[in-house]
Amino acid sequence: MTSQITMVLPLPPELRSARLSALASVAVHLRDLGAARVAVDQALADPDAAHDLLGSTARIAGLSPAHEAEPEDGDHVLTTLAACCHPALPEAARIALMLTTAAGLPVPDTAGAFSVPDDTMAQRIAWAENRARGALGAAIPEREAESHLGRVLDVLLLIFDDGIVHPNYSVDLPREALETARAVVQLFPDEQEPKALLALMLLTRARRDARLDDDGSLRALSRQDRSLWRQDEIQEGLFLLRGSQRDGRTGPYQIRASIQAAHVTAHEARDTDWNRLLALHDRLMQVSPSDAVALGRACAVAEVHGPETALESVERLGLDNHLFHATRAELLRRLDRTEEADRAWSAAVARVRSATEHQRLRGELER
Template sequence: MIAPDLEDLLRDQAPQVLGALVRRYGHFDTSEDAVQEALVAASVQWPKDGIPDNPRAWLITVASRRLTDLLRAEQARLRREDTVARWTLPGERLAPAADGPAPESDDTLILLFMCCHPALSPASQIALTLRAVGGLTTSEIARAFLVPEPTMARRVSRAKKRVKDSGIPFRLPSGPERAGRLGAVLHVLYLIFNEGYASTSGPSLHRTELSAEAIRLTRVVHRLLPGDPEVAGLLALMLLTDARRPARTGPDGELVPMAEQDRRLWNADHIAEGVALVTDALPRGTPGPYRLQAAIAAVHDEAPSAEATDWPQIMALYEVLMRIAGNPVVALNHTVAVAMVRGPRAGLDRLAELEADERIAEDHRLHAVRAHLLEMAGDHAKARESYEAAAGRTTNVRQQRYLRARAAHLAPDAGP
């Protein structure tokens, strides 16, 4: 088993090494395979021989040599007699990295743009990002998303081939294209975090390896683009949300709703960092969706108790968010805020309008909100039905148990 410090070092180095190879030689797909093999070699040799003075140069050297072997093998299979240089970028030669110093540039952001190319589906973008930039193995990604390893291997392979066939140059896009591609990168990181914080399926409420990886990668993007307020907003949102994770489950892994959480267990360092980030980023230009969501999370996290939450401010922030990035999930969260400010019946009236939206009409979250508002309104029979309906629509075992427990609590013979 790899020591945590060594594992962190290798994952931090992986995108930089891959970027150096792709920039120098091209062949994103083959370079990625070579880097993975170099990481495996390091995980075996470094614990015995010690970490090299320049880990990045060591990895680039080993990966470059392995890349040479892979390209020569490909050449032999295809019965080509050309030199290996035929596969390099124009004007470059293929030689082990030991021939010269390792490049100092950090190409992580370029790799993220490649992995989040709009030609790829969101599922492929996520898989390729975790593999190429996150340094996770295919088996680790498959376990995180609860799919068979062969299925994930095919998804990653298809994504790499799509990138290769697209012929996109290894450079940062410019102008409007860069802004659009950065939006795709942030969206992918947001999806990875959400799947880690609130798993859509499986026996656990969290997949901490995914949420932690999303935070780590977003920190990388923030380091590379420190002046982008939406990048800062996304990092703040992740930190402020993840801060509550220690209190979100009970001793047996059961879900604990925010109103009932022991706030002393919340991660104070994450909250302080997240509040500082969003406080600095929010006034810089027109706020985007990540900054607004981070501001909402900050209001929750800074409240000393559930009763002291500033719901009018949260409702106002959701109204701004709906104007710039309206979607049914945002509208559902706004409905909860309205109910907390104006009473459950006002929330139920808004929920009735939202039920006409087929994008969320069958989502378990809508039925769970209806159940909660009906319970607040004192209509326990209908609330019980909605809790059961919500439980039947989620594939996460912990959420199912919580929702069914709420329904059972409202049964006529449940007692006080």
């Protein structure tokens, strides 16, 4: 089932969290993401219903008043978000469900983000919503809540990062992911990793006006005009990062946000504390190792121990994706191995997914 109602975007932050809370309560009771989404969109279409979104949504969905606000409703949001991000769903389906369910994008906007026809996206969403039904039937045990929330945050970051790489989409995906993360922070105020994810997004997005050259290629951090960085977003990100560290626990998003913080708090590129960045990357490799983290670490190694040492660590990875070849090319360039660097850049460009990404790889890695 898909909604035919066109919503006015962007939703204000307070309505995003209210919408998600109402949708989650109805979805769990009906065990149907699609029907819940239609009910919420219909309720939002009536300005007079916005002040009682949960009650009006429940009435539209045909629930009795007793179902409108039960004691366990706080758990419904995590159950619903976890259903959208269930590991049995393909990655593209998880992203589409998060955009329509959590971010509140109409189906046509989600279709635009994927560059597919509206009818095609409606069919894909209906299929994914049907597959997610089973995950709506049982509450998430407390011992598993952290891992489920972590998967939700991972999908939000996928959406954010994809929008950074492809900035010409008809939808501002980084903003949608960021504002959805803000709603998650509001709905899970005692959890630290959502705050850290929101901090990471703010610290990254704050550089958007300085990130690209006139031809659309990436401009390295060392060459960015830091006066164009948005200080209000940086300060909010730093505030959230500090808040995420208050209980003494360390999660992967706290470390990743700390890496971004080390970059944006350097007044000039030469002031960057690369020893701290290397230590943070080492910690991230312990907490949440991945090939992408290892490649990021190599850039810090290059600054602390030299590009030759970094190149050795990169080549030991033996990968074959565009980021691997682009990182290798940059290190070879720094070693004046020009012909090898050119071949590595060609390999990187050959492995990108789109013309936009091809254009941006004419530039540099943003490290």
